[in-house]
Amino acid sequence: MSGPGHSSPGGGQAIEVARRKFLVGDRLDMQKLAAELGVDRSTLFRWVGNRDRLLATVLWSLAEPTYRAAVASTTRNGAARIADATGAFGQALIDAPYFRTFLRREPERALRLLTTKESPVQHEIVGAAERVVQQELDRGHLIHPMSARDLAYLIARIAESFIYADLITGDDPDAAKAAIAVAALLGDATYVPKGISS
Numbered sequence: 554m555s556g557p558g559h560s561s562p563g564g565g566q567a568i569e570v571a572r573r574k575f576l577v578g579d580r581l582d583m584q585k586l587a588a589e590l591g592v593d594r595s596t597l598f599r600w601v602g603n604r605d606r607l608l609a610t611v612l613w614s615l616a617e618p619t620y621r622a623a624v625a626s627t628t629r630n631g632a633a634r635i636a637d638a639t640g641a642f643g644q645a646l647i648d649a650p651y652f653r654t655f656l657r658r659e660p661e662r663a664l665r666l667l668t669t670k671e672s673p674v675q676h677e678i679v680g681a682a683e684r685v686v687q688q689e690l691d692r693g694h695l696i697h698p699m700s701a702r703d704l705a706y707l708i709a710r711i712a713e714s715f716i717y718a719d720l721i722t723g724d725d726p727d728a729a730k731a732a733i734a735v736a737a738l739l740g741d742a743t744y745v746p747k748g749i750s751s
Contacts, residue, residue, distance in 0.1 A: 563596070563600050566590065567586065567590055567597060567600050568607070568614065570586060570589060570590065575655070576615075577651065578654040580658060581604060583604050605662070605666060605672075609674050612674050617677065620638070622645075623639075623641035624638040627641070630694040631689050631694035631739070632740055632741035633736065634685070634689060635682075635695075635708065635735060635736075636733070636735045636739070636741070636746070639682075639708060643726075656719075664720055664721075667713065668713045668717065678709050682704075683701050683702050683704075686705050687701040704739070711731055711734045711738065714731070715728065715730045715734070729746045
């Protein structure tokens with residue numbers, strides 16, 4: 554993810570410390586983080602941006618390898634490959650204790666950072682999905698009247714609807730339903746998820 558934090562050694566260190574705190578379920582506190590790094594808040598803000606920006610950077614730093622692993626975990630092609638990847642990614646997020654802790658502790662902030670165009674996180678997730686969709690289109694495994702970008706945006710929104718269902722509608726999160734819905738969007742009405750609990 555581009556932006557504050559990667560242009561200085563201090564920024565990189567700040568992001569790494571923030572990641573470690575996030576992974577053990579701690580709330581990111583900019584004052585405490587600055588003190589731990591031995592700098593004042595203004596220096597920390599210059600390095601990584603405000604708290605929301607730092608959270609977004611940390612979230613994508615964790616989501617990006619998770620999504621790559623989800624894509625690599627399937628051997629299927631076309632709509633099934635994209636649906637498998639969506640489901641595996643969703644299941645990983647649902648199963649991550651640190652992630653669920655963050656969602657429960659700061660639900661409104663989490664939804665804003667993860668599901669709106671104002672945050673870089675959704676932009677990055679849409680971009681990652683677009684690359685996979687374009688691969689399948691280029692390989693001839695997928696034919697669809699919509700563009701890869703538009704499909705990727707819809708895939709991201711479908712995934713959000715089921716992964717964060719507890720925050721949005723009060724229903725249980727369900728990665729399998731996300732995968733099935735993505736397959737249906739892509740024209741595969743016979744898709745059956747593999748290795749995802751429903």
